[in-house]
Amino acid sequence: MSRDTLTPDRIVRTAVELLDAEGLEGLNMRALGKRLDSAATAVYWHVKNKDNLVLLATDRVWGELSLPDLDAVDWRTAATAMATDLYGMFTRHPWLVQAFAAHVVYGEGKARHDDHSLAVYEAAGFTGPQADRAAAAVFTYVLGNAAGAAATASLTRKLDGDDAGAEEQFRDAMAKAREIAMRYPRLRTRLETPAAADYAASPDRTFEFGLQALLDGLEQQATPRKPT
Incomplete structure (x- = not known):
């Protein structure tokens, strides 16, 4: 061609x-x-x-990300939708997490998203640098959670590829991680339950739980205190 x-x-x-x-x-x-x-x-x-x-x-x-209409939904609904959508994008394209570690990421699509994100937290009551910090806190939370998915995707490529030793290395690493974890009482209790997942796995809906806890904290900070 x-x-x-x-x-x-x-x-x-x-x-x-x-x-x-x-x-x-x-x-x-x-x-x-x-x-x-x-x-x-x-x-x-x-x-x-x-x-x-x-x-x-x-x-x-x-450009895959949608921007909630702030005239149609409240700020918290918009923040939840944007964070969930962002997390979905990172997990669909796990290489993007790698890109943040190796590149200065910028462009029209990201600027469009970031500008709307600031508008969301301004609608919550944050102003100036406060809105920047609120938006950054949520973005960092999403990116950090997506890092696990990115690592899993990278490992899966190795296991599905021609690296014959990758699967053996993975099993060995997980066995050693479990062995160490069993020395600690709370980790041991969790690993010994019938429905226990791998040591490195997170409980279901961990992302949603953490996001709502973070937004709870932001909502408290954005609400003016009543005079005593």
């Missing part, structure tokens, strides 16, 4: 597909060119380099 038949949109869309399948470490111009049935050099006519491609892919998936 010649460079004339490539378009930036097709390149970025294919890059997202490659990132979803192989992670950030699997993205390179050669692999992308193969998926596009094109020479890697032809891709460079449309994107500067790998870093630029990551930013373009990031901005594309950021």
Whole structure:
């Protein structure tokens, strides 16, 4: 395929597909060119380099997020919807968590989301830097929770790939983690229950529980204290 038949949109869309399948470490111009049935050099006519491609892919998936209408819902409903939607995006595209650790992530899609997020917390009663801190606290909470999903996705790729030792390493690591955990009473009690999950697993609805607890705290801070 010649460079004339490539378009930036097709390149970025294919890059997202490659990132979803192989992670950030699997993205390179050669692999992308193969998926596009094109020479890697032809891709460079449309994107500067790998870093630029990551930013373009990031901005594309950021466009998947919806922004609640603040005239139709209260701030807390909007905050919950945005955080849940953001968490869903991170778990659909776990490489994005990796990108935050290795790149300065920016673009129109992220700016659109961040601006609306500030509007949500301004609607709650926060002003100036307070709104920034509230939005950042929720964003950081979502990103931190998504890191576990990103790690699981990376491990799954290794287990499904050609790395014959990955599964054995995983079983060995989990066995050692459980052995250490059994030395501590509360961890041992949880691991010995009939429905116990793996040591590294979180209970169901942990994300939802933590998000609502965080919003509870923000709501208390945003509400003016009554005069005594």
